[in-house]
Amino acid sequence: MTSVVLAGGGTAGHTSPLIATAHRLREREPGVSLVAIGTPKGLESRVVPAAGLDLELIDPVPLPRRLTTDLVKVPYRLRRAVNQARRILTGHRADVLVGFGGYVSMPAYLAARELKIPIVVHEQNAIPGLANKVATRLTDRIAVTFPGTPLRHARVIGMPLRSEITELDRETVARAARVEFGLETGLPTVLVSGGSQGARSINTAIAGAYPELIARGIQVLHVLGPRNFRDDMVPVVDEATGASYRPVAYVDAMEKAYAVADLMIGRSGAGTVMETIAVGLPSVLVPLPHGNGEQARNADALVAAGGAIRLPDERCTGDALVDLVGPLVTDPERLARMRAAGRGMLPGNAADLLCDMILEAARR
Template sequence: MSVVLAGGGSAGHTSPLIATADALRRTVPGIRLTAVGTERGLETRVVPAAGLPLELVPPVPLPRRPGRELIKVPGRLRGAVRRAKEILLEADADVVVGFGGYVAMPVYLAARGLKLPIVVHEQNVVPGLANKVAARFADRVAVSFPDTPLRGGEFVGLPVRRGITGLDRAARRADAARQFGLDPARPTLLVSGGSLGARSINTAVAGAREALLAQGIGILHVLGLKNITEADVQVDHESGASYVPVAYVDEMADAYAVADLMLCRSGAGTVVETSVLGLPALFVPLPHGNGEQERNADPVVSAGGAKLIRDADCTPETITRLVTELATDPGTLSRMGQAARSVLPGDADERVAQMVLDVARPGHDEQAAR
């Protein structure tokens, strides 16, 4: 059986793709998998690292305003669809599963033209354009959150790698702390704005760093690949707590294991992973776009597993106050963790993989030829 998985741009698209690919490999040993992305996305790094062959199509971004770039979209889309069709034929695909992003639309359209079964997975509460279009002709549509308004959507959760869902944070904490140069006996704040970083979060933490360290709170700060500079160095405070800045973490399980509290954006992947792990969070939704990040956070915040901070309110003073209140109160953190864990399913990888296998039609090319 041959499955083509399309999705890219950010970790929000690539992480569920990789998790689903892992579930397919566990379920059907020897299955042929091909990932499709663009040269602009994180997929050029993380997909090959996950052991998946990666094929590229030209990106077709949709401009937010009318103009010359918008006029070029139809021609670019035709070229991308043509390349996507070549990839599907070369892979002898039996089924396509898409996770959104620039790459998804041409792959969906190419699959439809070849009469291939299609499974769509939408990560956010507010669906993206490619998945909205594909949901109209897909065989199955899966969504991460129960209130996602997508035609035919089945609530299954967000596929997360087994290295995350099966993580024993307490058992791994000491080893993870040593890797990062942190003290496992001290409360630790994990800070991350996603794979690209978040300027407002980074700025607020820089301003709050001294006060938090003085309270004995360690900080693991994932700044983002493009944001770290030579000035970002480890700080060991006289309190015994340390500030450890890193550009990127390849194995987030280690970062989660060392953390007692997380300060982060509320992309679907982060919301689901912290929820499944029972890791209390302070969510700072991205203020741009269509508001999907705030809506992603709603279920966990409503359950008491996280708190919401508006981007405009993400100041050093706010971060100092909230982190100090929570990180130094183990009872509150425990209650928040239990609440977070009750919200979202942790087996979405297997559910989506089963959807893919249910609709796959091996031998479709031979049937079409006859």
Template sequence: MTGIVFAGGGTAGHTSPLIATAHAVTELDHDVRVTAIGTARGLETRVVPAAGLPLELIDPVPMPRRPSGDLLKVPFRLRRAVNQARDVLRETEAKAVVGFGGYVAMPAYLAARSLKLPIVVHEQNAVPGLANKVAARFARHVTTTFPDTPLPGATMVGLPVRHEITELDRADRRDDAIRAYGLDPAQPVLLVSGGSQGAHSINTAVAGARDRLLARGISIIHVLGLRNISEADVDIDDEQSGAGYRPVGFVDAMADAYAAADLMLCRSGAGTVVETAVVGLPAIFVPLPHGNGEQARNLEVLLAADAGVQLVDAECTPDRLDTLVGELIMDRTRLAGMSERARDAVPGDADRRLAELIMSVIN
């Protein structure tokens, strides 16, 4: 049986394409044994086993954002993590390593190189991360989600997305999905999510606009993030309009949330940008204001197609949300046009395309 190790973790931006690609590989060849490498501090400890994939943990090697004593510890931590990753590659008899970035990717790439194993890199963001920049110099193949990602020799394949997303019929599942949240299908629904970690600015703005949006008859499904939800976050129903507010920490079945929504308010991580486009869910994107600017770059393909709306983080205020959401969610013609253009803007078969490339490497 052929072994392939997949490396990527930390957030859903890394784990979701990893899971989608691993499943696509096993669909192509049932004799392939896939194993994921992650760290104990990432979302992968929850979602990878839930997806039916074996997970091996190694120590994380975070890069300090500022010069400090921790910077001196990086070489020792990296050496230990590389040794741990090398042990996993040997134990699983891996024939290749497929990396998606994140803390865990660099040790896996270096371990694979030391064992002379072929490496396939996938970069989900328009601006690549450090691990994928390094690995692109010696990887067998480098693939990207977006067309202009600056990595040498890169091929755009799109972002691997799970079948429950690519095959989602939002119109067919809408009413049942809305009722599952205890909401009225006759009311428009706004889905809010700042990603797997949540987003403070979005959560704060929605909290301030919530009562006004409910009074307009707009129901809200609010994914606050596991670290942000508290006992004070409770269901609310507006007696006059009949609209409801449903706060949750995390959504495992994101396809149902997409199906329930008429409009989404969200960050613009690559996963969210591509998934909303694939299912045709119109969205207001609020790019993360710090970092290396990749979230704003991720949006370029949708903005060029007039398939999304960008809202600057500093302008994500209760008053602005009340006006923007209120106007957009009631404009059915505009929403339908955004939905159609979004579907045309991104590939929906990236999981298969990347899986075929991986199999060509080991065969």
């Protein structure tokens, strides 16, 4: 029986491809042993068990961005986390470690190297994170989502996505989803989401924009993120048009939200970019202005192809969204051109391609 340990967490950008890959491995190898490594602070502590996967936790080892006393503690914390990862890999008799980046991956990579366990890496973003940069010194089995990602040995495979996304039947799913979200049939619909953590600037801008949008007959489904949702956030219906603003904290099955939407406003995390391409959903992308610039790079190819519009974070205001979204979401011909522009941009069988790499490594 093949034993696969997967490491990745922190945000949906790491956990979503991990879960998609694990599910595809189970379909292809029914007897495969799977366990994920995560940290208590990451999104994985909730979504990985919810996806039917075993999860074991190690201590997080964040790297301070400034020179503080915490920097002195990093070597000790890292050694402790590596030892914890070693025990998991040994206890599960791992044949291969698959890493998706994030805090949890660095200790797992180092532990696998010490144990001489093959390592396979998937990098989601166009600009890689630190853990996956280090991993290129430990393995040559590197898969990436976007062409041009600056990692040695990189093989472009796209993003592993859940079958619910890749095989989405929009009309069938939309019927029940509209009822679930309280949306009307026949009205143009905008989906707003800042990803698993939410996006404050987008949330603030849509709060200023939605009264005018619903007055124009455009309904808005707004996924704020659990940290940004308050109990006093309730649906608002425009009595003249029947269009509504529907705020929700989180959507576990994002394919439902994609199915009801004509246009999405969101960050340009790799998962969002690839999922909107897969389901044929035009988008307005507002790259996160912080970090190492990976979100802007993630959006480049889709924007250049005409499948998305980039809106800089500093220009993301209520008035800007009304001026941009109002005419766009009510223009079926332009939306159709945007949907067509994204089709076939990147491989659609990334989960299978990554599984091929994993199983080949495990059997050596």
